[in-house]
Amino acid sequence: MATFAVRAARMFDGTRLYGPSTVTVEDGRIARVDTTGAPPAQGVPVIDVGEDAFLLPGLIDAHVHLAFDASADPVAALVAADDAELLAKMRTAARRAVRVGITTVRDLGDRNYLSLALRTELADHPENGPDVLAAGPPITTPGGHCHFLGGQTESTTAALLAAVRERHERGCAVVKIMASGGNMTAGSAPPYDPQFSLAELRLVVDEAHRLGLPVAAHAHATSVIRDALDAGVDTIEHMSFMTEDGVDADPALLARIVASDTFVSPTVGYFDTGRPVAHPPAIASRLAGIEAAGRRLFELGAKVVPSTDAGIGTFKPHDVLPLAVAQLVAKGVPMLDVLAAVTSVAARACHVADHKGRISVGADADLLVTGDLLDDIGRISDVRAVIHAGVQVPTN
Known part of the structure; x- marks a missing residue:
């Protein structure tokens, strides 16, 4: 070189x-x-x-989905594509990210472990995309949030242990578990409800840590955020503090988060398409409270890693992280805090701080x-x- x-x-x-x-x-x-x-x-x-x-x-986006194409219906597009077509779309997404300075991404949900194949390709051609820290298909319940990615797992000890071990054996960099419901999967639990119990989360975390893997927990619900903390997950994704009726960012819970070793990864950033951002109804009705909780975590000194969930809609292209940085600063978060959050703090959260x-x-x-x-x-x-x-x- x-x-x-x-x-x-x-x-x-x-x-x-x-x-x-x-x-x-x-x-x-x-x-x-x-x-x-x-x-x-x-x-x-x-x-x-x-x-x-x-x-x-180089910037680090700690929560992306390269397999989602940032279209109006990324789930339908993914389901309709075969693996070769999907991998081609992921290459395009990776190229778009690296060209704006995103040199590392943590892919928290693909299909058929395609992000591992892409990781191998990009290792020899770093000009074509960022380093990919892959989770593979996220662990979810049968019919649960993002089940179409292939990570459906029965809530038994044997099944959960096998799921963690498979990801380790395949070479994943992180285990992703859908601890709460979500917004993109028809018929699954709503985002303010749990998908796994505290005991099940602990089982996954303990086995992943035994194998040297961190755990990222998708957690919108306030109750699930508490469970994720109790289980010892490494990062909590989204951090929406949802209840059935609204948002409950309990000050005692915020203090627990700040005092813990857990990194929090609120979802930030949007591309202005010229139309109102099409947030899911459960998010749109709670957006002000969710954003206020995220700013409060910064103010309190939590280990905040803002990330984008890139790919999930037209307002979330895979190069949106720089816009997210500017938007956070515009909302009052100090610039150097934001820059650290998407570089050195994100590297710590993703377990690559020794070289990223x-x-x-x-x-x-x-x-x-x-x-x-x-x-x-x-x-x-x-x-x-x-x-x-x-x-x-x-x-x-």
Whole structure:
């Protein structure tokens, strides 16, 4: 791989903001970081990114579905596609993500473990898509939320243990369990109801942890969020705090979340299609309360990893994370907190912090260069360069 350098007027390394900085890349990793303003070593070519450039680690979207095509009916499109067609759509989604600087995604639900096949393909062609941390088909109840992905599992000890072990044997990076109902599956439990008991969640978590895998729990319901905390899951997805009648972000529960080791992954971000966002009715009627709870978690110092659920609708394309960053800042979350949340904090949540989410010597050379974000957070969409695994990504 080539050796080259990137110079920027400002750099955010995943935790701190610096002035003029130079990062040297060698063999796909970061070989040198200089924050003194000194030039790179003689003979090292420098990528021209402009005098006002802002350098940060590649973004991490910790909850996507590459198999959903961001159409008006992604479930129907998925069901209608054979595996070859679906994998082709996933390649397109991956390419769209990496071109805006999303260099790692955690795919929390595919069909037939296709995200593992895509992961293998992209390892040899990092310019074509992000690193994929795959869950495979999410564990769900028979007929439960997203059962069409193939993860239906009986609520017996033997079946649940077998489901976890299969994902480990296939090489998944995380186990996803649909702890509550959801919004996309006709005939399944509503999002404010549980799908698995606390004992069943504990069984899955204990076995996954024994095998070295983290667990991500889909949890809209307030009661299920409590169960997920009690079970010791690693990340709680959506965090909608739903009850049958509304939203109940109980302050005592928020305090428990902050004090715990669990990361929380609220769903954020939308692309403006020119039409009102078509949230499911259960979300739309509770949206203000859900968003307020998410902001409160940031304020209280919880380990928040905002992620997009990319693919689930026309307003959720696979390149929506930068827009989500700008939208969170516009709603009052401090910019550096948001940038850390989608880089270094997300890397910790996804168990890849030893080589992702930071600009430091030895880390993967995953870099995003934009216009000056201190001038305007919207310039996160002014992409000057994307480097993934030391390879410059075409951005047009």
